[in-house]
Amino acid sequence: MAQVELNTIQLGNNGHPLIMLHGWGQNLQSLQPMGELLATRSNIHIIDxxxxxKSPPPPADWDTTQYADRIYQYLEAKGIESADMLGHSFGGRVSIRLAHQYPHKVRSITLINSGGLQRQRTTQQALRSQWVRTMRNAFKVSPMYRDELLTWHSQKYGSRDYLNAGAMRGTMVKTVSEDLTELAKQIPAPVLLLWGEADTETPVEMGHRYHSLFPNSELITIPHRDHFMFQAEGSHLCAYYVENFLTRFSSPVLAS
Incomplete structure (x- = not known):
């Protein structure tokens, strides 16, 4: 796999390594306030x-397998034998994949409003989704005005993230279509699930499903918090729960 340079910041010098991965369309700055709060007890690595x-795009359309491989390369280069992982949304997908591919590298996982499961849909929603896909497939083979029809379709039915993805559009299509259900069932590491109950992008029902899938997980739902529950004063709330979770794995200090 081609090596892609990673822009990172490192906070704190003590404690177990905690790797923090942001969501789609975000960057490391979105997690930095929470990282600064957690740096008193963990060795924080926040990655673009x-x-x-500031990290360049991958050389091809990646799925989460390639992203997990790149984080593994980072851990190896830094001499990190095992790390705690924290992922928001898309970063959660990558954290799950990493824990599945390289279980010896992951001591624990914190998932904040993570993606990776297919949304539950009503029959009407499922039929509409199928109709939209069928229309796009028909436009792809249209003998006339193919490009114009596909552009109209994207503008009409594409999500905000899809429309803003630019060169990353192919990667987005690959990763969004992944279903990590079977992977979650096989991950032995302890998992903390933090979910905003007002999240409309990765609804709280996904948090409950993940809780039923991971063999060793804890779910904490926060009322009135949305997909970006860790922003502003929410960084203190999330840091509180993450620190309490990570404290369980700290080696006790022996009395002299």
Whole structure:
């Protein structure tokens, strides 16, 4: 796999390494306030994932397998034998994939409003989604005005993230379509699930499903918090729960 340079910041000098991965369309700065709060007890590494922030895009359309491989390379280069992972949304997808591919590298996982599961849809929503896909497939083979029809379709039905993805659009299509259900069932590491109950992008029902899938998980839902529950004063709230979770894995200090 081609090596992609990663823009990172490192906070704190003590404690177990904590790798923090941001969501789609975000960058490491979105997690920095929470990272600064957690740096008193953990060795924080916040990473701009390839294609975001100051990290260049991948050389091809990646799925989460390639992203996990790149984070593994980072851990190896830094001499990190095992790390705690924290991922928001898309960063959660990558954290799950990493823990599945390299379980010896992951001591624990914190997922904040993570992606990786297919949204539950009503029959009407499922039929509409199928109709939209069928229309796009028909436009792809249209003998006339193919490009114009596909552009109209994207503008009409594409999500905000899809429309803003630019060169990362192919990667977005690959990663969004992944379903990590079977991977979650096989991850032995303890998992903390933090979910905003007002999240409309990765609804709280996904948090409950993940809780039923991971063999060793804890779910904490926060009322009135949305997909970016860790922003502003929410950084203190999330840091509180993450620190309490990570404290369980700290080696006790022996009395002299």
């Amino acid at each position: 994932l390839p294609g975001f922030g």
